[in-house]
Amino acid sequence: MRDGQAPTAVVAAESPERKTRSNYPEPFFSRMGKREKRALGDQFGLKNLGVNLTTLAPGGESALLHRHSKQDEFIYILSGTPTLVTDAGEVLLAPGMCAGFPAMGVAHQLVNRSGADVTYLEMGDRTPGDEVSYPADDLKAKLGPDGKWMFTRKDGSAY
Numbered sequence: 001m002r003d004g005q006a007p008t009a010v011v012a013a014e015s016p017e018r019k020t021r022s023n024y025p026e027p028f029f030s031r032m033g034k035r036e037k038r039a040l041g042d043q044f045g046l047k048n049l050g051v052n053l054t055t056l057a058p059g060g061e062s063a064l065l066h067r068h069s070k071q072d073e074f075i076y077i078l079s080g081t082p083t084l085v086t087d088a089g090e091v092l093l094a095p096g097m098c099a100g101f102p103a104m105g106v107a108h109q110l111v112n113r114s115g116a117d118v119t120y121l122e123m124g125d126r127t128p129g130d131e132v133s134y135p136a137d138d139l140k141a142k143l144g145p146d147g148k149w150m151f152t153r154k155d156g157s158a159y
Contacts, residue, residue: 006045012053015040024064025151025159028139034060034112041123048126056082056118062110065136070127073101075110080118082110087135103127107135 015038022032034057041051056062062075065085076098084091084099087107093099101108112118132141132149141149151159 007043010040010043012038012040015043015053023149023151024139028064028137031061031064034058035062040121050122050124050126052122054120054122056080056110056112058112058115058117060112060118062122064134064139065107065109066132066134067101067105067107068103068124069129069131069133070103071125071130072103073108073122073124075099075123076121078119078121080112080116080120081114082112082118082120085109085111103130107133 018037018039021035021037022029024032036055036057038053039050040053041049054062062082065087077093077095079095082093084093085108091099093110099108110118110120126147128143128145130143134140138153139151140154141151144150153159
């Protein structure tokens with residue numbers, strides 16, 4: 001931002017990297033060590049739409065296998081060949097391919113099983129009251145009124 005004004009346009013790859021790789025609690029936080037996100041939408045003051053330029057190093061994961069209760073998500077592959085893992089199966093993706101995940105749809109994540117970086121755009125709405133379920137992990141999340149995720153175990157106990 002300049003003089004308190006949001007920029008009109010930026011070079012996405014030159015945007016600042018997020019300060020933290022993840023807001024998951026351990027033992028899940030460490031799994032995101034090969035993921036780099038650049039929050040593009042925040043630079044423009046977008047409140048209802050999140051847009052990230054994300055890079056996964058070899059062995060990296062986009063997120064834990066998850067589904068949102070209210071938020072829709074969309075990804076567009078720019079480079080590399082990630083594997084889209086869902087609770088319905090796996091699909092190898094390539095540059096130019098995209099995928100969308102409506103709220104309460106299939107659980108999903110991207111995994112980089114290749115030897116080269118994967119870069120993609122991810123977009124999602126920021127619907128208040130969203131909750132996230134993680135079918136493969138003892139974790140659940142709820143979006144708080146402050147816009148921050150609150151994580152608990154599936155039984156509701158704190159991490």
